[in-house]
Every structure is written in structure tokens, then in C-alpha cells.
Amino acid sequence: xxxxxxxxxxxxxxxxxxxxxxxxxxxxxxxxxxxxxxxxxxxxxxxxxxxxxxxxxxxxxxxxxxxxxxxxxxxxxxxxxxxxxxxxxxxxxxxxxxxxxxxxxxxxxxxxxxxxxxxxxxxxxxxxxxxxxxxxxxxxxxxxxxxxxxxxxxxxxxxxxxxxxxxxxxxxxxxxxxxxxxxxxxxxxxxxxxxxxxxxxxxxxxxxxxxxxxxxxxxxxxxxxxxxxxxxxxxxxxxxxxxxxxxxxxxxxxxxxxxxxxxxxxxxxxx
Amino acid sequence: xxxxxxxxxxxxxxxxxxxxxxxxxxxxxxxxxxxxxxxxxxxxxxxxxxxxxxxxxxxxxxxxxxxxxxxxxxxxxxxxxxxxxxxxxxxxxxxxxxxxxxxxxxxxxxxxxxxxxxxxxxxxxxxxxxxxxxxxxxxxxxxxxxxxxxxxxxxxxxxxxxxxxxxxxxxxxxxxxxxxxxxxxxxxxxxxxxxxxxxxxxxxxxxxxxxxxxxxxxxxxxxxxxxxxxxxxxxxxxxxxxxxxxxxxxxxxxxxxxxxxxxxxxxxxxxxxxxxxxxxxxxxxxxxxxxxxxxxxxxxxxxx
Numbered sequence: 181x182x183x184x185x186x187x188x189x190x191x192x193x194x195x196x197x198x199x200x201x202x203x204x205x206x207x208x209x210x211x212x213x214x215x216x217x218x219x220x221x222x223x224x225x226x227x228x229x230x231x232x233x234x235x236x237x238x239x240x241x242x243x244x245x246x247x248x249x250x251x252x253x254x255x256x257x258x259x260x261x262x263x264x265x266x267x268x269x270x271x272x273x274x275x276x277x278x279x280x281x282x283x284x285x286x287x288x289x290x291x292x293x294x295x296x297x298x299x300x301x302x303x304x305x306x307x308x309x310x311x312x313x314x315x316x317x318x319x320x321x322x323x324x325x326x327x328x329x330x331x332x333x334x335x336x337x338x339x340x341x342x343x344x345x346x347x348x349x350x351x352x353x354x355x356x357x358x359x360x361x362x363x364x365x366x367x368x369x370x371x372x373x374x375x376x377x378x379x380x381x382x383x384x385x386x387x388x389x390x391x392x393x394x395x396x397x398x399x400x401x402x403x404x405x406x407x408x409x410x411x412x413x414x415x416x417x418x419x420x421x422x423x424x425x426x427x428x429x430x431x432x433x434x435x436x437x438x439x440x441x442x443x444x445x446x447x448x449x450x451x
Numbered sequence: 452x453x454x455x456x457x458x459x460x461x462x463x464x465x466x467x468x469x470x471x472x473x474x475x476x477x478x479x480x481x482x483x484x485x486x487x488x489x490x491x492x493x494x495x496x497x498x499x500x501x502x503x504x505x506x507x508x509x510x511x512x513x514x515x516x517x518x519x520x521x522x523x524x525x526x527x528x529x530x531x532x533x534x535x536x537x538x539x540x541x542x543x544x545x546x547x548x549x550x551x552x553x554x555x556x557x558x559x560x561x562x563x564x565x566x567x568x569x570x571x572x573x574x575x576x577x578x579x580x581x582x583x584x585x586x587x588x589x590x591x592x593x594x595x596x597x598x599x600x601x602x603x604x605x606x607x608x609x610x611x612x613x614x615x616x617x618x619x620x621x622x623x624x625x626x627x628x629x630x631x632x633x634x635x636x637x638x639x640x641x642x643x644x645x646x647x648x649x650x651x652x653x654x655x656x657x658x659x660x661x662x663x664x665x666x667x668x669x670x671x672x673x674x675x676x677x678x679x680x681x682x683x684x685x686x687x688x689x690x691x692x693x694x695x696x697x698x699x700x701x702x703x704x705x706x707x708x709x710x711x712x713x714x715x716x717x718x719x720x721x722x723x724x725x726x727x728x729x730x731x732x733x734x735x736x737x738x739x740x741x742x743x744x745x746x747x748x749x750x751x752x753x754x755x
Contacts, residue, residue: 186518187547293677311513312541421516 190310190425192319194411197381200325200365202403203305203332205386206396207358210343213273216258217366217382219281220359221375223254224367226284229291251367254280255359259352284339308372311418311425321368328361340396377426381407384433391444410436455720474727475612478524478551480535481508482728483591484561486738488528488604490626496608501539504729507704511538521546524557527610528604531562532588534648556610562588565596568657592726593658594634597738601626633739637746644753648694650687650719652701652710655726659745668696671710679709691717698752700724703731722752 231243261276339358341348369378371402385403393399414429477498479485485500499520502511524755529535550557570586590596605623609616645664652671660667673683699721701710722747725731728738733739
């Protein structure tokens with residue numbers, strides 16, 4: 181019984197992560213900005229570190245606004261440097277994303293080296309663990325994701341068109357909104373689940389769905405089902421073999437994708 | 452015959468009624484606390500440590516079994532001083548065991564009753580800059596503090612299981628006796644090296660080195676968790692040459708490249724000492740063995 185109670189929170193957290201990330205993952209894979217979540221999460225972490233350096237406590241709301249401010253700045257950078265669909269530019273957006281990641285990670289190290297002692301645990305506290313997440317943060321996160329999901333539903337035509345490479349007026353503005361809302365989601369996800377797991381929830385369902393389906397709606401449904409099954413299986417495996425939960429779910433995602441790829445090879449594509 | 456059987460049956464009944472209360476289930480954050488608590492609790496307690504001796508106690512990856520351990524624990528003992536802050540608080544929250552929450556009777560932070568070094572005197576505020584407000588959390592590496600930890604463990608075990616108070620007291624006294632004898636032996640072994648200068652990688656040995664009169668002159672890490680800058684390394688190497696520092700001590704879980712390069716450039720010897728019980732593959736199964744091993748290793752390095 182005890183075990184079931186312990187299983188419930190990470191599993192529900194996994195479902196909530198699946199809900200928004202399988203959707204955002206479609207955009208991310210279509211746009212070819214695979215590592216944008218790592219980059220935005222790192223910028224948010226830099227914001228938190230700077231707030232800490234400025235003398236704010238980690239749980240101070242002010243600290244959250246610092247992190248949010250940095251994330252929005254990152255979103256602005258990605259909106260301004262969009263080159264994906266213009267065709268002629270030589271610098272791929274992934275390069276910008278990588279640079280932003282490396283520089284903000286290094287800047288966080290520099291910031292910590294200037295902080296008073298006791299920053300040893302700061303890195304750890306910025307990255308969550310899905311095993312020890314509480315119901316309160318699961319509920320808060322679900323509410324936030326519902327808001328972001330609603331926002332994306334209302335403007336789905338614009339966001340989809342841009343991701344699919346169509347010409348949309350004021351594309352930079354819509355891109356800014358896209359990356360800002362994305363940054364919102366990723367920064368809260370990383371705090372409850374950690375970087376590796378968030379990346380997997382974002383990319384793997386979307387890639388797996390592309391093996392089998394073309395239509396966006398079908399791909400989304402496929403991604404949701406896969407995310408839910410993998411979350412359940414990963415949590416069970418982690419408890420059964422007593423392994424770190426987040427890493428087990430990531431490896432389950434990897435295994436599931438490999439399995440689906442084999443199925444895809446064995447079953448010829450229908451026209 | 453009949454009487455014997457009845458007497459036997461009665462004694463069985465009495466035995467089950469008076470049976471010692473179930474074993475106390477104690478969970479500790481570190482293997483050192485587990486070792487010391489076993490000395491005091493003996494067969495009456497079931498002690499499990501969350502962190503293994505070979506792990507850096509600042510960073511422990513939470514596993515599902517930890518939640519079950521904590522859920523069923525009667526007592527949780529921690530090092531405190533923020534050592535476990537990165538991983539233990541969410542585990543306590545999610546274990547949903549009200550007994551072991553900070554402030555409850557089943558939570559024992561042993562840092563409250565030991566001697567802490569590197570603690571700034573008076574009030575601490577951020578304007579003071581480079582200080583650790585709570586003091587150095589590696590205090591268990593001093594036999595005097597081990598005894599202080601054992602005293603607190605005994606007191607808490609008595610509180611949770613008053614029926615066995617006498618046993619805990621007796622075992623505590625026995626532990627104190629053996630610890631004092633061992634400490635005299637260790638002090639004598641290190642006496643020829645009193646005043647020797649060493650450098651450590653991380654600031655985890657102040658209690659240990661002070662106990663035995665070894666002088667830690669600097670650290671490879673300028674601040675905990677922060678990689679050394681070139682100028683820090685330059686100054687460190689110059690200082691080690693000037694003061695003829697011949698030994699660098701590090702823990703097994705840090706990367707040896709940087710301290711090894713410092714050792715190469717200064718002609719010093721890099722040795723690994725184990726900060727926790729169970730840290731070495733063999734010969735560190737309890738607190739006494741841990742010290743035997745570390746002191747033998749340190750003497751070997753200081754000989755040259």
C-alpha cells in the first residue's frame with residue numbers, strides 16, 4: 181500500500197509533463213530547435229543564481245521574477261535570431277541555442293564563484309527530482325500548464341503555421357510569445373523533474389510519433405499515449421529495481437523508442 | 452511432567468507478553484552516524500544509512516527504497532548544518548512519516564551537541580561575505596565528536612525505548628572506553644608528525660587534523676564546489692614550495708586530475724583519505740576501522 185502511495189505522485193507528475201511537453205515537442209521538432217529547452221532552463225538557472233548573488237533567498241518570490249526575467253530575455257534572443265525558414269542565412273538556430281546554453285552555464289559558474297560560501301547545493305536545488313515532488317507542486321504545475329495550453333489552443337493556427345514553415349505576418353512577435361510560454365513551462369518542469377527527463381518528455385514522444393503518423397492531431401495523440409505508458413512503466417521499474425526514478429524513465433523512453441523503430445522497420449509504411 | 456509443561460507454556464506466554472518492544476528502526480543520513488548508533492543500540496536497534504560511505508554526502512540521488520525506509524523509521528539522525536539540504540528535505544516530506552519531521556521526537560540533528568569548527572562568532576549577515584553561517588559540517592571526523600554523537604544517540608534511544616535505558620547506557624560507556632583507548636593509540640601514532648603541514652582538496656578535515664595536530668595550510672578548492680582559478684593554483688603551488696608542504700589529502704569521490712597536477716608540480720604526494728565509514732572497499736566497516744585506515748595512510752604519506 182505504501183508503495184502505491186509513493187508511486188502515485190511521480191506517475192501523475194509524469195502524466196502532466198506528458199500533456200504539455202508532447203505538444204510543445206511537436207513544435208520543437210518541426211522547428212529543428214531540439215535543445216532549446218536545455219538552453220532556456222539554463223538561462224532560468226542563471227537568473228536564479230544571480231538573484232541569490234544579489235542577496236535574495238532561493239524561495240523568495242523576487243528570485244522567481246529574476247529567473248523569469250532571464251527566461252524572457254532568452255526568448256527574445258531566440259525570436260530575434262530566427263533563421264530557420266528564411267532559407268538564405270548560414271547560421272542555424274541550433275548554433276545560437278548552443279551558444280546561449282554554454283555561455284549561461286559558464287556565467288552561472290562565474291556567479292557562484294563570487295557568491296559567499298554555501299552555494300555548493302545551489303545547483304542541486306535548481307534541478308528537481310520526480311521521485312520527491314510533492315502534490316502541492318504537481319497541482320500548481322498542472323494549473324500553470326493548463327493556462328499555457330489554453331493560450332496555445334487559442335492561437336494554435338499561428339503557432340502551427342510558423343512551426344510548419346509558412347509565412348506569417350509578425351512572425352518574430354509570435355515567436356517571442358512561443359518561446360516565452362515555452363520558457364514558462366520548461367523552467368517549472370525542470371524544478372520538478374530535472375533536465376534530462378524534461379528533454380525526454382519533450383522530444384521522444386514527438387519523434388516516435390513521426391515514425392507512424394503524419395497528421396499533427398494523430399501525432400499528438402500518439403505522443404500522449406506513449407508518454408503515459410512510459411511514465412507508468414518507468415515509475416514501476418524504478419520501484420521494482422530500486423533505481424533513481426528520473427533516469428529510469430529516461431531510459432524507458434529510449435527503450436520504447438528503439439522498440440517502436442523496430443516495429444516500424446518490420447511493418448512497411450502504409451501509403 | 453504436567454507441571455513442567457505448564458510452567459514452560461506459562462514462560463512462553465510471559466515471554467511473548469514481556470517481549471522486548473520491537474526493534475527501533477533508525478535511519479541515518481550518513482554511514483558514520485549509523486556506525487556510532489550501532490555501537491550504542493546493538494541488537495536493540497535496526498540501523499540503516501541512506502548515503503553510502505563512498506558517496507559524497509552533499510549529493511545523494513534519491514531512490515524509491517529511501518522513501519520506504521523513511522516511511523517505516525522510528526528515528527532519523529542527520530549530520531545537519533545544511534550538509535543534506537540538497538536531497539534529504541524532499542525525501543522527508545514525501546515519506547509522509549510525521550514522526551521523523553524536523554522538530555518531532557523522531558528527528559535528531561546531532562550537530563546540536565558537538566563541537567563545530569569554522570563557525571563565525573556572533574551574528575552572521577551577508578555583508579560579511581565569505582563565511583559559512585552554520586560552520587563546517589564534517590565534524591564527525593574527531594573521536595571527541597564521535598563520543599558526543601553517541602551520547603546524543605543514547606539519550607534519544609532511551610527516550611524512545613525507556614525499557615532498555617540501562618542497556619543503552621552500558622553500551623555507551625563501553626563505546627566511550629574503547630574510543631578513548633583508540634584515540635590514545637592514534638594520537639601516539641601521529642605524535643611524531645605533529646605540526647606537519649598539508650593541503651586538502653575540500654575543507655572536510657578541520658576536526659580530524661586539529662585533533663592530531665596536523666596543520667592544514669590551504670585547500671585546492673578555493674570554495675566548496677567551485678573549481679580553482681589559475682591564480683589560486685599558482686599561489687597554492689608557490690606557497691606549497693615555500694612551506695615545503697609534502698602531502699595533499701583528497702576524498703575518493705573528487706576528480707584527482709587537478710590535485711594530482713598540483714602534487715606533480717610541488718613534489719608532494721596525493722593521498723586519498725576516506726571521510727566516511729564504508730568509503731574504502733575493505734577495512735572501513737566501522738568508525739574504528741575508518742580511523743585505523745586513514746591514520747595508517749596519512750602516516751605512510753607523511754613519512755617521506
